[in-house]
Amino acid sequence: MILLGIETSCDETAAAIVSEHGIQSNLVHSQLEEHRPFGGVVPEIAARSHIEYLDSLIKRALNEAELNFSNLDGIAATAGPGLIGGLIVGLTMAKSIALVHDLPLIAVNHLEAHALTPRITSQIDFPYLLLLISGGHCQFLIVDGVGHYRRLGTTIDDAPGEAFDKVARMVGLDYPGGPAIERAASQGRANRYALPRPLQGRAGCDFSFSGLKTAVSRIIAKGKVLEKDVPDLCASFQEAVADILTDRLRHAAQAFVEAYGKGVLVVAGGVAANGILRERLKATANEIGFSFAAPPLSLCTDNAAMVAWAGIERLRLNMVDDLTAAPRARWPLDPNAAPAIGAGVKA
Amino acid sequence: MHWEHELAAKKLSAGSCVVEMRLTILALDTSTEACSVACWRWGEVLAQDYAHLGHGHAEALVPMVASVMAESGLCYGQLDAIAVTIGPGTFTGLRVGLAAARGLALASSKPMIGVTTLEAIAHAAHSDERSVLAVLDARRSQLYAQAFDPMLVPIGPPSVLPLQNIQSLRPDGPYVVAGTGAALARPHLLRPTTPEGDVMFDRGDGFPRAVVVARIASAREPLPATTIRPIYLRAPDATLPKIARGDTADA
Numbered sequence: 001m002i003l004l005g006i007e008t009s010c011d012e013t014a015a016a017i018v019s020e021h022g023i024q025s026n027l028v029h030s031q032l033e034e035h036r037p038f039g040g041v042v043p044e045i046a047a048r049s050h051i052e053y054l055d056s057l058i059k060r061a062l063n064e065a066e067l068n069f070s071n072l073d074g075i076a077a078t079a080g081p082g083l084i085g086g087l088i089v090g091l092t093m094a095k096s097i098a099l100v101h102d103l104p105l106i107a108v109n110h111l112e113a114h115a116l117t118p119r120i121t122s123q124i125d126f127p128y129l130l131l132l133i134s135g136g137h138c139q140f141l142i143v144d145g146v147g148h149y150r151r152l153g154t155t156i157d158d159a160p161g162e163a164f165d166k167v168a169r170m171v172g173l174d175y176p177g178g179p180a181i182e183r184a185a186s187q188g189r190a191n192r193y194a195l196p197r198p199l200q201g202r203a204g205c206d207f208s209f210s211g212l213k214t215a216v217s218r219i220i221a222k223g224k225v226l227e228k229d230v231p232d233l234c235a236s237f238q239e240a241v242a243d244i245l246t247d248r249l250r251h252a253a254q255a256f257v258e259a260y261g262k263g264v265l266v267v268a269g270g271v272a273a274n275g276i277l278r279e280r281l282k283a284t285a286n287e288i289g290f291s292f293a294a295p296p297l298s299l300c301t302d303n304a305a306m307v308a309w310a311g312i313e314r315l316r317l318n319m320v321d322d323l324t325a326a327p328r329a330r331w332p333l334d335p336n337a338a339p340a341i342g343a344g345v346k347a
Numbered sequence: 348m349h350w351e352h353e354l355a356a357k358k359l360s361a362g363s364c365v366v367e368m369r370l371t372i373l374a375l376d377t378s379t380e381a382c383s384v385a386c387w388r389w390g391e392v393l394a395q396d397y398a399h400l401g402h403g404h405a406e407a408l409v410p411m412v413a414s415v416m417a418e419s420g421l422c423y424g425q426l427d428a429i430a431v432t433i434g435p436g437t438f439t440g441l442r443v444g445l446a447a448a449r450g451l452a453l454a455s456s457k458p459m460i461g462v463t464t465l466e467a468i469a470h471a472a473h474s475d476e477r478s479v480l481a482v483l484d485a486r487r488s489q490l491y492a493q494a495f496d497p498m499l500v501p502i503g504p505p506s507v508l509p510l511q512n513i514q515s516l517r518p519d520g521p522y523v524v525a526g527t528g529a530a531l532a533r534p535h536l537l538r539p540t541t542p543e544g545d546v547m548f549d550r551g552d553g554f555p556r557a558v559v560v561a562r563i564a565s566a567r568e569p570l571p572a573t574t575i576r577p578i579y580l581r582a583p584d585a586t587l588p589k590i591a592r593g594d595t596a597d598a
Contacts, residue, residue, distance in 0.1 A: 037587055044438065044583035051442050055449045056573055069454060088405045088439060089446045095409040096450030100423045323409045 001073045005308025008050045008090030009082025009110045011041045014304035015057040017065035024065035026305040029053045047085025069101045076311025079107035080328030087327035106311040107325040111333045113306040114268040117295040120309045129256040134269035135161030138207050140252035146313045151337035153205030160271045163209040171230045181234045188231030190239035197243045205252040242280040262289040273300040370427040374561035377404040377444040378436030378464040381554035384411045386419035387561035394418035404443040423455040430564035433461040434578035435491035441577040458569035465493040467555040472525030478518035482528035490528040494518045507580040525549035
């Protein structure tokens with residue numbers, strides 16, 4: 001089974017060819033430079049860029065895999081959640097290709113694509129415990145199977161990727177904030193600044209990052225953070241995020257154990273690319289008797305290989321969509337979970 | 348933008364009258380609230396569909412293409428080109444049309460033909476002896492507009508301008524006003540000094556149609572799909588942040 005995957009939900013235009021045996025090609029056209037002056041993703045700029053590059057990227061993905069459309073078994077495209085302008089471009093182009101070549105269309109949930117990513121490269125069986133951490137999301141889910149998710153907890157305000165970006169901007173580091181803070185933090189002392197760990201010790205496994213972000217801005221507002229202090233502040237901030245995630249992990253793991261016993265913790269999403277957070281999560285998982293899995297770094301950030309893979313997983317189960325499939329800005333993995341106040345689309 | 352260049356090319360093709368009408372074309376339009384698809388072969392419409400949607404183009408367009416193509420009896424390999432309206436229009440609508448058209452072109456290895464929304468409106472409203480002022484409601488009390496001479500040669504590039512400035516694009520001599528912005532433009536074009544019969548208002552609904560896009564495209568040279576880009580006429584809404592060290596964060 002070989003699928004074309006298309007990803008256009010945020011600021012990466014991506015196309016990939018994936019078979020059941022692995023990734024044949026995986027191309028990403030990053031719009032980073034177009035958004036950098038604005039310090040974040042501008043939806044209209046993103047949408048304009050997707051329509052400019054997507055068709056050429058698909059062609060290159062096929063060429064690199066030395067395949068053409070007639071070799072494909074289906075087309076998978078991210079249909080949500082995300083920025084609607086980009087979703088429309090990717091899903092619409094996927095539909096027209098599916099129409100011409102009479103191929104099944106799979107409208108993929110971007111979060112499900114992240115959730116299933118570790119299964120591209122490793123044998124990981126259902127059910128497993130998933131921590132999804134990115135610029136738009138932060139949630140613990142039990143993955144019972146393709147299309148079956150139970151949300152255990154979510155952020156009640158910001159996503160961690162957002163917090164990284166905003167703190168980076170406050171201390172004068174470049175966008176995107178995640179890698180910039182990780183680099184700076186590697187030279188800093190994590191115990192220098194006392195920062196809060198919102199919700200730490202509280203029952204359940206919801207997250208909050210807003211108070212942490214505000215605490216950083218207060219320290220800066222006092223005017224005592226000089227250039228030389230930035231690494232320490234970044235390290236202290238990153239340490240606080242790690243403490244929040246690992247504290248919440250203990251609660252989520254407990255909920256998983258009650259249902260299934262000990263299992264596997266999978267960490268996915270753009271923030272899972274942070275080495276310190278990965279290490280800390282792995283250590284905590286192992287401490288409480290869970291094994292740990294995370295996709296390779298290149299598959300943590302948005303990419304189309306994960307979309308194609310989710311397409312394969314769905315197509316195997318005959319979960320296909322028709323050409324009227326609608327792009328969805330909001331599309332929770334667990335439709336039964338109550339929306340978290342303040343989390344907006346991040347719930 | 349190389350408007351002078353394109354304008355010259357259009358004048359040349361209109362003037363020389365070497366019009367190749369033998370193309371087989373699939374045309375799409377989603378530049379306004381309307382959504383339409385037409386299949387055109389050798390000067391006649393094989394199949395077409397039109398719906399006044401308001402919204403939901405991303406859901407409706409590709410199924411509409413499927414049914415029009417099925418009705419036409421053609422397969423994609425028989426097409427010579429995919430034609431699409433490239434704007435101006437709603438940003439989302441333009442991208443639905445372009446994404447579908449570029450996808451169809453890629454999947455069937457066909458070239459494309461871009462037709463501006465204002466050309467499609469002007470051609471639909473055209474009568475021999477009059478110029479045409481094509482106007483689209485651009486919201487925010489503005490119009491997308493372009494004037495065409497009686498030969499349908501554009502008098503200038505498409506532009507976006509405030510309602511009250513529409514007079515500045517008024518063609519010389521008698522002309523017809525067409526498009527979704529016609530009612531908005533009317534009070535600004537009808538002045539007490541306007542000569543009787545100088546300005547007429549088209550009776551149509553003002554929405555572009557894929558059939559007209561196909562007809563225009565059938566006389567044009569197909570181009571590589573990646574050269575067919577939307578004409579937005581407006582920059583994205585985005586303001587540069589004040590990046591200053593020590594700036595307090597927005598909460």
